[in-house]
Amino acid sequence: MIILTISSFPPESAREIGKRFMERGSLPDYIKMRGPYVLPRQAEGIQSMTLYEVDRPTRMAEAVELLANEQAKYFGTPGYTYSINVCLEAEEALKTIGL
Numbered sequence: 001m002i003i004l005t006i007s008s009f010p011p012e013s014a015r016e017i018g019k020r021f022m023e024r025g026s027l028p029d030y031i032k033m034r035g036p037y038v039l040p041r042q043a044e045g046i047q048s049m050t051l052y053e054v055d056r057p058t059r060m061a062e063a064v065e066l067l068a069n070e071q072a073k074y075f076g077t078p079g080y081t082y083s084i085n086v087c088l089e090a091e092e093a094l095k096t097i098g099l
Contacts, residue, residue, distance in 0.1 A: 001060055001092065003052040003067060007074070007082040010045040016077050017048075024070065030055050031063055045079065060086065 009017055027033055035050035054063045064084060071082045088096070 001054045001057055001089070002087040003054060003060075003063060004085040004087055005048075005050045005052070005067060005071065005082060006085070007048045007071070007080065008041075008044055008046065009074075009077060009081070010079040013077045013079050014046060017046075017074060017080070020073055020077070024073070027052075028066070030059050031066070057092075 007017075021036075032053040032055070033050060034053070036048045037050070039047040039049065041047050052063065052067060054060055064086065067084055071084065074080050074082070
């Protein structure tokens with residue numbers, strides 16, 4: 001399963017976001033991080049997307065909680081917003097509708 005985090009912030013907050021990112025700890029073994037991928041957006045400021053692969057579905061709730069706590073470390077940075085999205089592969093999504 002995949003968790004996708006998307007954050008946005010104005011260019012003026014980039015240095016503070018970068019400092020806080022560099023202070024992050026390591027993730028548990030069951031979560032593999034890809035990214036962050038940074039997208040400069042003219043109208044929205046800067047967006048960052050990170051993919052997290054969770055190797056055990058039974059740990060998904062724990063992973064979401066951990067990533068929410070990681071996002072909270074950026075609170076107080078002007079203009080910072082984020083979302084955490086649990087993404088299902090097609091086979092997983094089909095199981096949710098009984099197929």
